[in-house]
Amino acid sequence: MTNPRYSTIRRVAVHVPADRQTGPEIEDEVRSRNPGVRLMPGLLRQMYGFEERRVAPPGTWPSDLAAAAGRSALEQAGLAPDAVDLLIFASASEDVEEPATAHVVAHKLGVTAPVFDVQNACNGVLNALEIADALIRAGRYARVLVTTGERGSRLSALPVRDRRELALLLPALTLGDLGAALLVEASDRPGILAAAFCANSSGWQAATVSNPYFPQAADAPAVRFDSAALAASFPGLEARAFDVLHAAGRKPGDLDLVCVHQPSVAFTRTILDSLGVPEDKAVAVFTAYGNVATAGLPLQLAQAAERGRLRPDDLVALFGLASGASGGLVLLEWSP
Template sequence: MPLTSAIAAVGTHLPPRIRTTEETERRLREGNPGVELPVGLIRRMTGVDRVHEREEGEQASDLAVLAARQAIEASPEPVDLLIFSSASQDLIEPATAHIVSAKLGLGVPVFDVKNACNSVLNAVQVAHGLIVSGQARRVLVASGETPTSAVRWQVADRHQFVRSFPGYTMSDAGAALILEASDVSAERGIVDLAFSAASHHWSIGTLPMGGSMRPRDPDATYFDIDGRALQRAFMALGPELVTGLLERNGIALADLDLVLMHQVAEPHLGPIADRLGLGVEMILPTVAQHGNLASATLPVQLRQALDRGLVGEGSLVLLVGLAGGISLGAAAVRL
């Protein structure tokens, strides 16, 4: 029978340590007395109430392992490939996938997939392709995001604060998916995927540290993002990628049980959803209570939707990824 890949398990880890937006603003005001920072601005502009912070000394691999153990416990059959997929990493070399594999005690091939906040969705794309082509049977996709390490707490002026602004709403998190081979006749699995990029926008948002451009510049260890330009770039993408995926598979919006979409800020959610041809009422909101979870966003939303009974076996879900660079991705999945 022709093969597809199906999601066998979802694991997530949200660090219990919380930093509220009020705490963020208080820390910024106390640490930067010479810079005027309006009270309540971050909450008004982003809708984010709080973010998750990992414990001191906890690495991206640790967060990925905590989520992966949940997924493995739920679906304990052996995996034959591990893909670490995250904007974050423990080291430049070796691949963080090796560290995750060692901590889990696995003895399988590994590699990293990295594409900002679309890292997990792109890893699903790769895993799906390997399964359909017969090169893998069960793939563990694991993500550990640690963006709070790149938050700039000392700002020289208002301009630097604005360029650092999106970092104040980013959360640490772990996420994992197990994808396994499934007969197409089983009517479960990935229906289709689609991806696009507008790479001329790459400089809108950067975290330069450790790269060849600025390998040892201490100032390069912080986010530098033009939030408004990023929103404009996403709005310019158009709906064709999402609507095309749905149309070629005969899927109407009414057929979808839920839409999971990467979320940067609450006010952006509606306009971007409308621009992509989706209704905001179809989307599970998470950014207010959990912040920007980077590439862990979609697995966290899926886990929450399953736990809350919003979706279940047989549900048709659309995953939409938005990432710096910039990239757009979509996947229709039958659970």
């Protein structure tokens, strides 16, 4: 295979579960499961601007959501599963610890190409795009299907013993379910222009989900989201990630669309302000879908295209922040 000069995102697709769950319904569920814990009515709206999320049917696996989105992307492109050269699964959720969930997704799609997982909390899809771009530019593959399937709503069922554990679980109550896929192909014109990633790994303890095979102390919660510590781990990451924009000779005002990780309404506004990007350049999804982790950026791309806000040759920035902490930005020209 000769080395292509560029890669581009040809298709983006999402699979949205039909069922909705509102903030008050989630709060009622937490109270019923944990009768000894008090939860103020309307707290999720007050704290996060949360309204509702999508919830997949019982028995749905992350691979089911990823495969549904991947199937939609291939159908949009008029391609059969055997046209895929590489499949990447890049979710914060997973079916199993071993093997890679990418195998399960590929089996459900009928893809026989090589596969692997990429995991970096909410930045997994961004990292997968960087990897896909590098491999296509190197001439290793011509068509890469990046998939993700998030089942974050399941964390709401975790038991809460006291107010402290409730505070640490509270951000997880806004997590929603969604599948997404991006079809990345070799191109003779620029598509993915640049990518940059940075990390502040000293902040890794701010948000953790324990490994069941390596249990922590008996009094340690399985899921721990320390909002204050997480926020403190982020400053400076957005500026370092956005250096790729300046290195490309562009400025925020040149961007036609900016997709950012959205764990709350206030957080989204703060990030846009720090990047110098007006809110009308973004696509708000948190209030209607909740925090869908790695699927959030593809969701915003898909919604922008659906609403006529994404046109060929538009300059787009995909910006992510994730626990760990890590920041990343992929700069692209939209050329489906």
